[in-house]
Amino acid sequence: MTIDVPTTGRSLPQLQPISFIGADGRLTDTPTEGLRIPSDATLTGLYRQMVLVRRFEAQVTHLTRQGRLATYPSAAGQEAAEVGATTALAPNDWLFPTYRDSAALLTRGVPVAEILAAFRGDWHCGFDPHEYHTSPAATPLATQTLHATGFAMAAKLKGEDAATLTFLGDGASSEGDTHEAFNFASVWQTPTVFVLQNNQYAISTPLREQTNATMLADRAAGYGMPGLRVDGNDVAAVFAAVAAALERGRNGDGPTLIECLTYRMESHTNSDDPTKYRDAEEVEHWKQFDPIDRLERYLRQTGALDDATVAEVAEAAETLATSVRDAMNAEAEIDPRELFAFVYANPRTALAEQQQVLEAELAAAGQA
Known part of the structure; x- marks a missing residue:
């Protein structure tokens, strides 16, 4: 009897995060693991989507404060990880999001009313998963990692040209479900990309109290799969890393863990008080690494972005915000x-x- 032994990657990720564009908007000299910076056209599209996503998050947060929506977890500040990773997906790939990934749903093309249906209590999900190749957003920590792995295994058995991508946070990375997903994905070489958004906090628990590991991407080596540590506020690096990992999965080379270093600028949800567990100075420090500001600086330097384009994108963002308000002002027809x-x-x-x-x-x- 012949036993197929999967090919595994066991190298530890580099300590310095992969990055193309620094906080000052200039190109970095950081090693990029053979990845290439996306074209200006791609980056301009990513800039536009990040601006739209941020305005969406701000509008939804206002609506929760008005009592128009129930508890909402904003991803403000994490736009590069959300948009960069989701944009890298091919139409046939599947996304497995968490409750904080409304920005990813918007990027995937899900209408705002359908994204917010669950938060308003109108529906369990609100959208057709098959239409957008996107699973319902998971609220329990880490369950979506198993869903993504199982779906990828099914796609592999069927011979389908599809990969899966799932988001998880630093807190979810400590869950048993995540261990099972990592292990199964690596043993069976499923085409799964795990995008770990390390936003420094699991609700109120800081990363230093969750783990003594040097970095979360180190964990990949223990499962025999590649791990990358990426500047999660550099959308160019996120897009390039995730696109390469998805292609690797589709080619039969198995899963990848990508740790995106980022920061949760707002509270865990609108019912949370972050002043109880973090300082205002810390938030101000992370504002220096704003993903939208740095990309705008870079694109202005290359000539791919000018005042007229910035104004047009801002106008589109306001149109989106209006559509959010209109959607929430309409009474839901519930059967x-x-x-x-x-x-x-x-x-x-x-x-x-x-x-x-x-x-x-x-x-x-x-x-x-």
């Missing part, structure tokens, strides 16, 4: 019967009986 939709592929007897009870109640109330 109670939808409780029973998409629960089981083959309906269960008990569920059918419950549906009959509801149908009877609706008929009695004149809502049939």
Whole structure:
């Protein structure tokens, strides 16, 4: 009997994060692991999307403060990781997001009303996963890592040309589900890219109290897969690293772990008070590394961006914000019967009986 032994990569990632564009908007001299900086045209598109995403996050945060939405976890400050990684996906690839990845959903093309349906309590998900090749956003920590790995395994068995990408945070990286996903993905060489957004906090727990590891990307070597440490506020580096990892997966070379060093500028959710566990000085320090500012400086230097384009993008962002407000001002049309939709592929007897009870109640109330 022949046993296929997977080819593994065990080298430790470099300590200095991969970066093309520094905080000052100038090219860095950091080693880039053979990656190439994206074209100005690609970077201009990434700049536009990051501006849109930031305005979206700001508008949604305002709506939560007005009581128009329930608890919302903003990804302000993490635009480079969200947009860079998601934009690298091919149409046939699948995204497995978390509750903080609304920016990724927007980048993937999901309409704002469908993104916010769950936060408003209108629907469990709000969008059709098959239409956008995107799974429902996972709230439990790290469960989406297993979903991404299992889906990738299925795609591999079917011979499909598709990879999966999942986001997780530094806190989720300590969960048992993540260990299982890393191990399974590496053993079976699934085309999975794990994008670990290290935003320095697991709710109120700082990274230094979560792990004594030098960096989270080190963990990849223990599972026999490549690990990269990337400047998560440099969208050029994120896009290049994720695009290469996805291509590697599609070529049959297995999973990759990419740690994106970034920072959560706002609270964990709108119900959280970050002043209880971090200093204002720390937030101010991270503002120096703003992903949008640095890319704008770089593109202005190359001549790919001018005042007119910046103004046009800002106007598009305001149009998006208006669409968010309009969507949340519209009353949702909710059908109670939808409780029973998409629960089981083959309906269960008990569920059918419950549906009959509801149908009877609706008929009695004149809502049939």
